[in-house]
Amino acid sequence: MEYAKELEIACLAVQRASLLTKKLLDAVDKGSLDKSDATPVTIADFAAQSLIIAAIHHVFPEDDIVGEEDSKTLRVEPDLLERTWELVSTTQLQDEKSEALLYAPTSKEEMLRLIDLGAQGSCKPQGRSWVLDPVDGTASFIQNQQYGVCLGLVVDGKQKLGVTGCPNLNLESGQVHEDIVDRSGYGYQVFAVAGQGAWLRQMSTGALLVASKIEPKTQITQPEDIRFVDCRAATSSCWETHQRLAENLNASWPPRTDLWSAQLRYIAIAAGGCNVLVKIPRKASYRSKVWDHVGGMLIAEELGCIVSDLEGKPVDCSLGRTLSGCHGMIIGPSSIHARLVEAVKQLQ
Structure with a gap:
């Protein structure tokens, strides 16, 4: 192997x-x-x-x-x-x-x-x-x-x-x-x-x-099947904007899973019944640290999810100690990822 x-x-x-x-x-x-x-x-x-x-x-x-x-x-x-x-x-x-x-x-x-x-x-x-x-x-x-x-x-x-x-x-x-x-x-x-x-x-x-x-994620196509994982207390992402996104999609809100640890949110997707994670930063200049996402992103991808920035572009892990080329994140089953990207664009 x-x-x-x-x-x-x-x-x-x-x-x-x-x-x-x-x-x-x-x-x-x-x-x-x-x-x-x-x-x-x-x-x-x-x-x-x-x-x-x-x-x-x-x-x-x-x-x-x-x-x-x-x-x-x-x-x-x-x-x-x-x-x-x-x-x-x-x-x-x-x-x-x-x-x-x-x-x-x-x-x-x-x-x-x-x-x-x-x-x-x-x-x-x-x-x-x-x-x-x-x-x-x-x-x-x-x-x-x-x-x-x-x-x-x-x-x-x-x-x-x-x-x-x-x-x-x-x-x-x-x-x-x-x-x-x-x-x-x-x-x-x-x-x-x-x-x-x-x-x-x-x-x-x-x-x-x-x-x-771990069984791959179910490839959902309907927004009502979205199960978000998020963190209300996070200072880097915008809970209110995430809520607007869910309402526009007619998806369930608030999330039943609220976790402070960024990496544990990937674990919630892998083993905790969740299937979508969106991170819309409060500040346009915000970039995540590489250690908050490397590994967790791969786990999600291996289960049939797409991991991208807010524009749907792949995350580049070769730019130093931060994900400097990645503004925000969208993680979800490949079957609904494009719809999530479009919904995020409509918020702007």
């Missing part, structure tokens, strides 16, 4: 990092602080980034790695550094064979250098770039709600692999709810390889469990 080795390492690395984040969920103080862009970050973000990069860089040392965080804060905050190192140095898979396939930093300084490998990376038109978001949805992670541990591989600007760990994901109802979490297990992992479909497995503390293939 193409990319078999990459997939195995990525799935193991994401599972290990997911276990790390679960260890911190019970902590009253998650070591959180605000970054310069006013978004929160915790020691789980730093620790998970270092563990994922350690595993990927050890096996694929020539590959570029694009991560959200850098080590500047840890280098000037000794207490946070110590707590981050404690998480990193005590987290490992309980299956020896699986853990032996990975690598972990052996010192605080190596941990900091690995974090900064991600800060230095940038997706380019040629070559291989791993893209990761160690904790997507940090604000909801702090509240013990839904969040993702995300890793994707982009080759020559094209997504080839995506793995999203969802440590709090509870699918007993067949939907993804922000506040209904997995309290007894370790959630699920959703992954895809280009041309090979999308898959779902429960996560564990040891070896990878057997995965089951």
Whole structure:
């Protein structure tokens, strides 16, 4: 199977990092602080980034790695550094064979250098770039709600692999709810390889469990069959405009699934009963970060959805650390995607 080795390492690395984040969920103080862009970050973000990069860089040392965080804060905050190192140095898979396939930093300084490998990376038109978001949805992670541990591989600007760990994901109802979490297990992992479909497995503390293939999305043609996933609290997209779109289409509103994490919205499409995601920015200049969408987009595509900007153009993943050529997004089954694009154009 193409990319078999990459997939195995990525799935193991994401599972290990997911276990790390679960260890911190019970902590009253998650070591959180605000970054310069006013978004929160915790020691789980730093620790998970270092563990994922350690595993990927050890096996694929020539590959570029694009991560959200850098080590500047840890280098000037000794207490946070110590707590981050404690998480990193005590987290490992309980299956020896699986853990032996990975690598972990052996010192605080190596941990900091690995974090900064991600800060230095940038997706380019040629070559291989791993893209990761160690904790997507940090604000909801702090509240013990839904969040993702995300890793994707982009080759020559094209997504080839995506793995999203969802440590709090509870699918007993067949939907993804922000506040209904997995309290007894370790959630699920959703992954895809280009041309090979999308898959779902429960996560564990040891070896990878057997995965089951996710059925492609039903190719709907009627707007009344649209099931949106959205986020009312999002500051970058416009809930009111999304509502007008739904009303113009005569589609159901408000969405039954409201999630803060951008990557978990793709998981809601894959496994949570939703089938359409539209992101119309409040500001014309807004562009998404590449780590908020790489991997998740591939999962949606492998299930029969089209992912585009608001004009219906494909998303280019080779333009650096942001999706700089992509204004807004429309994700939906191929059978209704063109109608969604036209409906968005009519709003303008």
